[in-house]
Amino acid sequence: MPKTSNVKNTKPTARRRQQPGLKIPTQGMLSELVGYHLRRAQQRVFEDFTAAIGGYGITPGQFGVLVLIEANTGLNQSELGLAMGVDRSTVVAIVDRLEGNNLISRHPVLGDRRAYALGLTAQGKSVLAKLKVRVRQHDRRIAQKLSARQQAQFITMLNQIA
Amino acid sequence: MPKTSNVKNTKPTARRRQQPGLKIPTQGMLSELVGYHLRRAQQRVFEDFTAAIGGYGITPGQFGVLVLIEANTGLNQSELGLAMGVDRSTVVAIVDRLEGNNLISRHPVLGDRRAYALGLTAQGKSVLAKLKVRVRQHDRRIAQKLSARQQAQFITMLNQIA
């Protein structure tokens, strides 16, 4: 059908109210997997991020890149890839997009003509400043589903896993 | 991730050993965000999953679909999309891939000629049986980074967030 809009706009949670043959999907072994719950939580946070920051057309990963570049001005693409855990070729695509949106720029590196030093553009700095406020609100909204104590434990556990 | 084989195979953690201008990227505000740590942990688990199950060319999401179909034989694409939280058009693509790999199949539904009932093929059942063993091992490997008590708390917290 048409775009899901209908379906989703109508009632995301309620499916065919009291229809006789309503099938409630069971998760099978998935509910026993830590990875499954982790993935679902991740998706949920992603959705909230998009809803809150979406207007800027920035994804969580891109936001991370902007913050990384701001905190480490001048780092090159290989270093960025290392910090993010992605391939050099992937970095090219990521940088291309952000540069295309006028948020970051590539500069020649004195002493190494192979590399590019990455930096935020004036617009990038301006946008990032605003994004940071929004992202902090978004993250607080997510974190508040846990008590202060749980929040600390949660991050500790996430780091034990990562 | 990645292959990045060259870079990573060499020494994932060591970058330019004692180079004078070695820049150690700082994470900036990222380390304060729950969402950031959640995303990193997710990526880490994804990598381990790929390394462990990769040979089958199955992603965590596809594995989830197979389990869901096995546990709810006959559910249709819209129901699958609802259970997964994705759009109908996305389901088409997902089902196409799995069907293309001969793991699942679409069957006519008696009483509703618009819908398709999804089911595992013989090969799908066979492959899933093997995958489940591997995935369980993989998930145990991940979970064991936490104590038994932490594991339970962790899942609880993930569900509070999702």
Next chain:
DNA sequence: TATTGTTATACTCTATAACTATA
């Protein structure tokens, strides 16, 4: 030789809009 960045190519995941067939 090793490293930096690039390009070509190829998937997966995901969404929106418009359309067909059926309910």
Next chain:
DNA sequence: TATAGTTATAGAGTATAACAATA
């Protein structure tokens, strides 16, 4: 009208392999 599935289209994210320029 509403729902099931499809198609066309688009974009993010990611990887491998091969290559050029430079170190």
